[in-house]
Amino acid sequence: MQRIRAFRARSTPDRPAPLRRAAAPAVAALALLLPATLSGCAAFGGERSGIVVTTNILGDITRSVVGDEADVTVLMQPNANPHSFGVSAQQAAELEEAELLVYNGLGLEEGVLRNVEAAEQAGTPSLEVAAGIDPLDFAEGESAGQPDPHFWTDPVRTGEAVDLIADAIVEQVGGIDEDRVRASADEYRGEVEALHAEAEERFAALPEERRKLVTDHHVFGYLADRYGFEVIGAVVPSGTTLASPSSADLKSLSDAVRDAGVPAVFADSAQPDRLTRVMAEEADLEIEVVPLFTESLTGEDGDAPTYLDMARYNTGAIADALAE
Structure with a gap:
């Protein structure tokens, strides 16, 4: 049987196109029957096997949805940086041999793109999750105007991602029990919705003048939009940790922090916080540097081994730090 080859759609200046378009018109017409962010083809003759997921956050969500119905391989190790992690030659081959590739997209996995x-060009069906959940654009900094990939800081959008992943699994992975996958997805989405309710309650207790965020890079735009926070700025004025701030950037942020009376700066627990502390010292104020789990889960012995654990930890840490 002829293999259908999927090609990446050209991006517009505003945002990358989530749809992967096939070359032949007949295949393009067939693709319209699939979810907008899903592409590629189903497994042919048993050549493909299992689900491969790039980030450990999406890996945890995918495993919660699929249960023991299919094997799930997660490429990103605990405490890794999604902007800089890479894959081995063996892992690259696994991408091309998967029944389904699930990745965050919108530029997050810079080292794996x-x-x-x-893998897409080799015909691997793929789901670019962040492109399918009404993504926001970065509002400021070097990435202003570009789509923000950090959707998981908003549990409502994460719930939408659960449905996208479940649909993709049902469409592309053979030999599964669809009813069990749908039931698992419904149960997990209920847990995510409970997470959102908890966050609403915790953040509602903060007075408006306390809902101000300063982070190590622009990672909480979705949380700010969902729960009514103002983003004062970021130590690295970009949506990626691979950028570097200038002395003028640090001075500008320290002035903004001083003017806003921000009591805490939030930094990723897995990344060095030297620049964050330099900025705090530049502001010449008593500012607490609070570690959060922003872009990666921890191992089982850490405080954020699952997405639900990570989100609850961050909600509590933000609410406690800004309430003082």
Whole structure:
């Protein structure tokens, strides 16, 4: 049987196109029957096997949805940086042999993008999750106007991602019990909705003048939009940790922090916080540097081994730090 090859759609200046378009018109017409963010083809003759997921956050969500119905391989190790992690030659081959590739997209997995594109061109069905949940654009900094990939800080959008992943699994992975996958997805989405309710309650207790966020890079735009926070700025004025601030950037942020009376700066627990502390010292104020789990889960012995654990920890840490 002829293999259908999927090609990456050209991006517009505003945002990358989530739909992967096939070359032949007949295949393009067939693709319209699939979810907008899903692409590629189903497994042919048993050549493909299992689900491969790039980030450990999406890996945890995918495993919660699929249960023991299919094997799930997660590429990103605990405490890794999604902007900089890479894959081995063996993992790259697994991408091309999967029944389904689930990745965050919108530029998050900078070190794996070429492998994702190679897998798509080899015909691997793929789901770019962040492109399918009404993404926001970065509002400021070097990434202003570009789509923000950090959707998981908003549990409502994470619930939408659960449905996208469940749909993709049902469409693309053979030999599964669809009813069990749908039931698992419904149960997990209920847990995510409970998470949102808890966050609403905790953050509602904060007076408006306390709902101000300063982070190590622009990672909480979705949380701010959902729960009514003002983003004062970020130590690295970009949506990626691979950028670097200038002295003028740090001075500008320290002035903004001083003017806003921000009591705490939030930094990723897995990343060095030297620049964050330099900025705090520049502001010449008593500012607490609070570690959060922003872009990666921890191992089982850490405080954020699952997405639900991570989100609850961050909600509590933000609410406690800004209430003082």
